[in-house]
Amino acid sequence: MPLKKYRNQNNSKEDFKYLKPIFQMRTRPSDLLNVVASPDIFYFGLLSSKMHMVWAAAVSGRFGNGIRYSSKICYNTFPLPSKISNDLKEKIRILSLEVIEEREKYPNKNLGDLYSEDMPISLREKHQQLDCAVDSIFSKTSFIDDSERLKVLFQLYNKAVKD
Secondary structure, three states: OOOOEEEEEEEEOOOOOOOOOHHHHHOOOOOOOOHHHHOOOHHHHHHHOOHHHHHHHHHEEEEOOOEEEOHHHHOOOOOOOOOHHHHHEEEHHHHHHHHHHHHHOOOOOOOHHOOOOOOOOOHHHHHHHHHHHHHHHHHOOOOOOHHHHHHHHHHHHHHHHHH
């Protein structure tokens, strides 16, 4: 049975500040694509977040100047707190759709163009809003930097491995 919707994550060939998952009805994936079959746009938000980018940069292999994203090493090991409120999940879903809608305002730009140094300010702002929401899954206070994010992620990961 063909999937109605799925997200895919391509391997980053350069050192971008964002992973660039897409949410599409029909895409023919190659062996360089990781596919997450889920109708829940919440997961798009997680994959698009700074928190997930920090995890991917820490645990993934390398491909040229960037990361080689692996579902086994990165996606499957990404630690989440056991309880996430439905309200927060819904907020992340809404913000995820806003990121997608913002991308669609630039039909003549591909993802590489959108996520270059000349990233549209409006798209950057949508990602920052999404990042704040995803960060709040992991901490009630704001993170000072990525090393704090990574510390929390590895604490959750170590707890999950022990359990």
